[in-house]
Amino acid sequence: MKKNEKDATFRFDIVEENGKDVTIKITEEDYRKQLAAGIPEDELLPVGLHKARRGGFRERHPNFNLEDVEIRITNEKSEQNTALSAKKGKDKKAA
Numbered sequence: 001m002k003k004n005e006k007d008a009t010f011r012f013d014i015v016e017e018n019g020k021d022v023t024i025k026i027t028e029e030d031y032r033k034q035l036a037a038g039i040p041e042d043e044l045l046p047v048g049l050h051k052a053r054r055g056g057f058r059e060r061h062p063n064f065n066l067e068d069v070e071i072r073i074t075n076e077k078s079e080q081n082t083a084l085s086a087k088k089g090k091d092k093k094a095a
Contacts, residue, residue, distance in 0.1 A: 015049060023051050 012030055016023040026045050034044050058064070 012045075020054050020056075021051065022054060023049055025049055 013025040013027070014022060015025050024045075026047050028047050031044060031047050035041065
């Protein structure tokens with residue numbers, strides 16, 4: 001990275017971690033750096049400690065099957081959108 005480029009990488013301190021649960025600390029400096037990098041204020045974690053759980057999606061959705069998911073990609077500039085499937089060879093175009 002060039003010296004005069006802004007570093008917009010999100011960094012934080014891990015205060016506590018036990019495998020699944022993690023506590024991170026957002027400092028005033030972290031917060032200000034992200035604002036300066038152009039991240040909207042409503043998308044930032046506020047200053048302070050934040051508890052999170054890693055890998056909780058599978059716990060909340062034990063029967064989730066990626067092959068049953070359809071992903072739609074839409075382009076606002078055109079009328080066309082694309083539907084994709086995680087199943088092999090099942091990509092399809094939708095109007």
